[in-house]
Amino acid sequence: MTKIIFQTTDGARYDIDAPNGTTAMENAVKNDVPGIEAECGGACACATCHVYVDEAWRETVGEPEPMEEDMLDFAYEPQPNSRLSCQIKVRPELDGLVLYVPEEQA
Numbered sequence: 001m002t003k004i005i006f007q008t009t010d011g012a013r014y015d016i017d018a019p020n021g022t023t024a025m026e027n028a029v030k031n032d033v034p035g036i037e038a039e040c041g042g043a044c045a046c047a048t049c050h051v052y053v054d055e056a057w058r059e060t061v062g063e064p065e066p067m068e069e070d071m072l073d074f075a076y077e078p079q080p081n082s083r084l085s086c087q088i089k090v091r092p093e094l095d096g097l098v099l100y101v102p103e104e105q106a
């Protein structure tokens, strides 16, 4: 298990023990984190699982693949630290990862 933290704009914090090998999105949905809609179910085709990666974690999380990068253009207010949470695979080195849920999804 790896701890992933989702923070919403109203200040609520969701600490989730996420199984390695799952995606950050799957864990958000399973734990009812508000604001992660994930309409396409993780196919990198909707951008409604958009999150901002805490600056301290950007390097460890890594950069988006080209397909994800294209999809991020459709996200609500994309920033340099934007990622699609369905493309973030949970792994031990992400223990303590903080992800911010945007105010709204595209």
Ligand code: FES
Residues within 6 Å of the ligand: 025, 037, 038, 039, 040, 041, 042, 043, 044, 045, 046, 047, 048, 049, 071, 084, 085, 086, 087
């Ligand atoms: Fe659709 Fe992530 S769930 S892009």
